[in-house]
Amino acid sequence: MELRQIITSIKEKQPSIKSVFFVGCGASKAELYPAKYFLEANAKELRVSLYTANEFNYATPVAVDETSIVITCSLGGTTPESVEATSKARELGAHVIAVTHVEDSPLTKDAEYVVYHGFEANYAAKMEKMTKVLGLATEILNEFEGYEHYIKMQDGFSKIYDLIEKSVASVVPQAKAFADAYKDDEVIYVMSSGATHEVAYSFSICLLMEMQWINSGTFHDGEFFHGPFEIVDKDVPFLLLMNDGRTRAMDSRALDFLNRFDAKTTVVDAKDFGLGSEVAPEVVDYFNPMLISGVLRVYAEQLAIVRNHPLTKRRYMWKLEY
Structure with a gap:
C-alpha cells in the first residue's frame, strides 16, 4: 500500500488518533528521528514519542491503545526487541506499521501494515527507510490535523533521492x-x-x-x-x-x-x-x-x-x- 493509503485506512478504522510512537534500535531508531522531529514541530494535538525498542517493551507507555499509531523499524526485520515491540503494540490495540527491507521477515508477522524500502541499489536507496518514515509522518499530520506545507513536502520527497546521488x-x-x-x-x-x-x-x-x-x-x-x-x-x-x-x-x-x-x-x-x-x-x-x-x-x-x-x-x- 502507498503511504497515504495506509494512513487513510487507519483513519477509516479510528477517526481520532491521539498519539504516535516510533520504535526501533540503533541505526533504525535514529532513522525514525526526523519523522518524530517533524511531527513534534508541526502537530498541535498529536502526542509524539521515540523509543528504543526494549524501553518500549519493559516500560510500555499507558497511552498505547486503539488511539495510537506505532511505527516499528528494522532493516532486516529480525531485531528481536523490535519484533517484540511490534507484537506488544498490536496486542494493545494500536495500529502498527512495520518498516523493513525484507519481505515476510519476523517484524511483519504481527504488523497491521508493512512498508518496504530499498537498500542495496545505491546511496539513495539506503536513505529510503528514513525518507519513507518521514513520508508516513507527513501523511499522519495531513490526515488528522491538516498541514499547510504538504505539497512542498511532497516536492521535497520527489527531489531528495536524485540530490543524494548527485x-x-x-x-x-x-x-x-x-x-x-x-x-x-x-x-x-x-x-x-x-x-x-x-x-x-x-x-x-x-x-x-x-x-x-x-x-x-x-x-x-x-x-x-x-x-x-x-x-x-x-x-x-x-x-x-x-x-x-x-x-x-x-x-x-x-x-x-x-x-x-x-x-x-x-x-x-x-x-x-x-x-x-x-x-x-x-x-x-x-x-x-x-x-x-x-x-x-x-x-x-x-x-x-x-x-x-x-x-x-x-x-x-x-x-x-x-
Missing part, C-alpha cells in the same frame, strides 16, 4: 581527506542539531563504535556549551554536521568555537550540496538528515578502506549470545 558522486575527495586525517584518532566527537541530531548519534554509535571500533561521543550542539565544550582543545577531533534551516545558527556557533581553539574539525554542510535550492525553505529542515546521511556513508567507507577495517567486521554482534 552529492555522493562529488564528495569522495573530501571523504578521503577525512579518512586520512582521522584514521589514527582514538576518539571522534560528532554533533549536529535539528532533524539531523540523531544522524550524528547513529554515525557515532554505529559507523564509528560498532563498525570501526573507534571511541566516540555525540551530543546536540545546542547542548555543546552546557558541558561538552570543556574538552575542546587544539587538534581534538570533531565532526560537525551543519543544517540548512532554522537550527543552523546553533551549528554555526559550535563551529566558531571549535575554530577559535583550533580543534581538528571536519564539517559536512547540507548547503554545500545545494539542498536549499531543491527544497522549499518552509520544509528544508526535514530533508537535511537524508542528504547528510548519504554523504556520511561515503566518509565511513573511505575510513574503513584506509584503516583496513571493513564496515562488516564485528567482534560481538552476530558472533555470540548477548
